[in-house]
Amino acid sequence: MPDMTLKIEPILCHKGTMNNYAYVITDKKSGISAVVDASETEPIVQYCEKHQIKPEYVLTTHHHFDHVGANMELKEKYGLKIVAPDMEKHLIEGVDIALKSGDEFALGESKIQIILASGHTKGHILYYFADEKVLFTGDVLFNLAIGGLFEGTPEEMFASLEKIKQLPDDVNFYPGHEYTEYGLQRLLNNPTDENMEYLRLAVNRLQQGKSVSPIALGLEKKCNPYLKIDSLKDFVRLF
Ligand code: ZN
Ligand code: FE
DSSP states (O other): TTTTTEEEEEEESSSSTTOEEEEEEEETTTTTTEEESOOOOHHHHHHHHHHTTOOOOOSSSSHHHHHHHHHHHHHHOOOOOEEEGGGGGGSTTSSSEEEEEEEEEEETEEEEEEOOOSSSSSSOOOETTTTTTTEEEEEETTTTEEEEOOOHHHHHHHHHHHHHHHHTTOEEEEEBOOOTTTHHHHHHHHHOOOHHHHHHHHHHHHTTTTOOOOOOHHHHHHHHHHHHOOOOOOOOOTO
């Protein structure tokens, strides 16, 4: 069963403004924890203290301030190591471990593959737990949307999304922000079976005060307008 060895808790940060997600993740076999995209100190520390978690790593997807804001405070508090994309290590404070595309890293017994996904930023990386079927997509892929092109080209973003599309349909993805609500109207305007399934899931989870993620990549591929485009030519026209 996927996901069984990894516990993943979404922590909403910058609530009501940027609605970032940090994720506190724990490899259950070893008990080792990490924070993916340490956005804001207070909600992360609050969760960790409540659950007596002492994270050993921060896993950073890219250098933007809303994804690294808590890095140094968490490093000081927990003595953890900051893991970040090699291409952006000069832009991120306190990096201990810099990872390149194709590198492997381990959280206890859980192996992580590093996938370069340029477009939002030049060096943005994805953290992919192939065995657990879990993918952290930062600001590359959101529910029903993608991240803006701050440093990359549409061609680079298209190539990055192609990499994501090649991953198995039953991989669950965890984005860097809760932006799902912006895409819901589009689902209503085109009420296919898949769109209605997505809508039901999203509304149900949002009403319970939960994150919309995780959504399986298979469903996302059928409903996210940016993933549905198969040709670079058509994709580039969007920008
Ligand atoms: Zn960003
Ligand atoms: Fe962001």
